[in-house]
Amino acid sequence: MTRGEAVISGISELVPALDAGGRGTLDLLAEAAALVIQDAGLTKSDIDGLLVTPPSEDSYFLWPSQVAEYLQLDPVFMNMVELGGASAAASVARAKLIVEAGLCRHCLCLSGGVWDSQVFNTRANKMAVMSQAEIDYELPYGPMGFNSGYALIARRHMAEYGTTPQQLAKIAVDQRTNALANPLALFNQQALTVDDVLASRVIVDPLHLLEIVRPCSGAAAVVVSCADLDCAWPHPPIPIPGFGEAYTHNSIPYAPHLTHSPIRMAAQRAYQMAGCNPGDIDLVSLYDCYTITVLISLEDAGFCPKGEGGRFVADTDLTYKGDLPCNTHGGQLSCGQASFAGGMSHVVEAVRQLRGEAGSRQVRKNRLALVNGNGGVMSTQSCLVLGRK
Amino acid sequence: MSGYKQIFKDKLQSGQMWLQYCLDCQRFVYYPRERCPYCWQDRLDWQPVSGLGTVHSYTIVRVSALPEFHPPYIYALVDLTEGVRMAANIEECSLDRIQVGMPVHLKIINREDNAALPIFIPV
Known part of the structure; x- marks a missing residue:
């Protein structure tokens, strides 16, 4: 068995859709799988590892087996990675470990699902995605799922550091500018202004509708391969020089700190493994379920001091034309979040940029990218440093 | 229902909130559990807040x-x-x-x- 450096050899992403048109999660994953092996220049029989993020409407029970059966794969290693929005980035990290251990040659990482608009909107459906502690000690007070969790973080950040709604809104505005250059994006028709964001309905104060992710249906996939294999590599293979993870809590009342997230440790670990620092990073793909998530990610990943994120995003052009391109596909805020875990789109976009295949939104400097996956309420963090050969 | 959940509810029903207090690490614990999450011992007492x-x-x-x-x-x-x-x-x-x-x-x-x-x- 070959043991060598793991690289991202293939990527695929379906067009995000508000209506899946009757297709199921397995149908979407199969399309993403068919596209990703084509992109990697591989055939189905090359795939010997399978990592999947959780299903949305299907049963969790033996989910990797369900996926492998639909795809008629017989992998030597497979698993479900359930870390919420960090699942996709963490899948790539695990694929690297499996490939570099010599267990697999080509590991398929699949993420996606069908969005059911009722998923958070009835008491029974809310309870289905809550821990027993949340049901017992939070649900009696009428939390609005992730919305209220992130609103608590945003409010606390405003109180501690003077962060303003205008500064947060700027993140959504820059990401929309990016989405206008992305034909796949769900919202790529109309530019946004800070005033537009602040004029949108307040859902959970201080968060406005246009600061909140739009769930949708979709899927994305990555193949992680051993670089030493004798393959055609139709696209430049993208190395994964570092990754880092950190986990501190599940539900927000029990987080060690509201405004300091475990991203700090996850990013430090990733930089250390890659032998780089934030100043070396050319572009970032930061999990953006809310505007506040991006602001705290930028602080904790070391792009500005803690508490100065508001000023930093106001003064920095975060578009693909700017000094720190951030979520150049539009992020989940403008591209859409495929099912529970849209984080694979962040990985796919960083790879496009590093390959130099991002078309009209191609960034100028593209040697090193930081990708972050964030799950729960800033609970689970998985950072990847992606580079170029 | 777990005993600790029942005690928490019964105290509330009588008009008071009592929380668990770990006798080993001398910290209050919320939410109620069978075992202290900080030191993993099980000597949890109840005290009014x-x-x-x-x-x-x-x-x-x-x-x-x-x-x-x-x-x-x-x-x-x-x-x-x-x-x-x-x-x-x-x-x-x-x-x-x-x-x-x-x-x-x-x-x-x-x-x-x-x-x-x-x-x-x-x-």
């Missing part, structure tokens, strides 16, 4: 999917003087008065389902 706290953060829920809740309402995290943080509503407080750091006091109320529920009101 002062009922005093401060608002660590809050959100005003403007859109709620739960029909029994009527927006706008305040969903907050309260730091008790005993050193634990809990989710709760702030009531008897106008929406323009609520702020981070505001001192609050425990009040036990009964909602429609008749279960006693700890909430907080401004001091």
Whole structure:
């Protein structure tokens, strides 16, 4: 068995859709799988590892087996990675470990699902995605799922550091500018202004509708391969020089700190493994379920001091034309979040940029990218440093 | 129901909030459990709380999917003087008065389902 450096050899992403048109999660994953092996220049029989993020409407029970059966794969290693929005980035990290251990040659990482608009909107459906502690000690007070969790973080950040709604809104505005250059994006028709964001309905104060992710249906996939294999590599293979993870809590009342997230440790670990620092990073793909998530990610990943994120995003052009391109596909805020875990789109976009295949939104400097996956309420963090050969 | 959940509820029903206190690491524990999450020992005692706290953060829920809740309402995290943080509503407080750091006091109320529920009101 070959043991060598793991690289991202293939990527695929379906067009995000508000209506899946009757297709199921397995149908979407199969399309993403068919596209990703084509992109990697591989055939189905090359795939010997399978990592999947959780299903949305299907049963969790033996989910990797369900996926492998639909795809008629017989992998030597497979698993479900359930870390919420960090699942996709963490899948790539695990694929690297499996490939570099010599267990697999080509590991398929699949993420996606069908969005059911009722998923958070009835008491029974809310309870289905809550821990027993949340049901017992939070649900009696009428939390609005992730919305209220992130609103608590945003409010606390405003109180501690003077962060303003205008500064947060700027993140959504820059990401929309990016989405206008992305034909796949769900919202790529109309530019946004800070005033537009602040004029949108307040859902959970201080968060406005246009600061909140739009769930949708979709899927994305990555193949992680051993670089030493004798393959055609139709696209430049993208190395994964570092990754880092950190986990501190599940539900927000029990987080060690509201405004300091475990991203700090996850990013430090990733930089250390890659032998780089934030100043070396050319572009970032930061999990953006809310505007506040991006602001705290930028602080904790070391792009500005803690508490100065508001000023930093106001003064920095975060578009693909700017000094720190951030979520150049539009992020989940403008591209859409495929099912529970849209984080694979962040990985796919960083790879496009590093390959130099991002078309009209191609960034100028593209040697090193930081990708972050964030799950729960800033609970689970998985950072990847992606580079170029 | 687990014994510790029943004790927590029974104390609330009698008009008081009691929390678990770990005799080994001498810390209050919230939410109730069988075993201390800090030292993993199981010597958890029950003690009444002062009922005093401060608002660590809050959100005003403007859109709620739960029909029994009527927006706008305040969903907050309260730091008790005993050193634990809990989710709760702030009531008897106008929406323009609520702020981070505001001192609050425990009040036990009964909602429609008749279960006693700890909430907080401004001091």
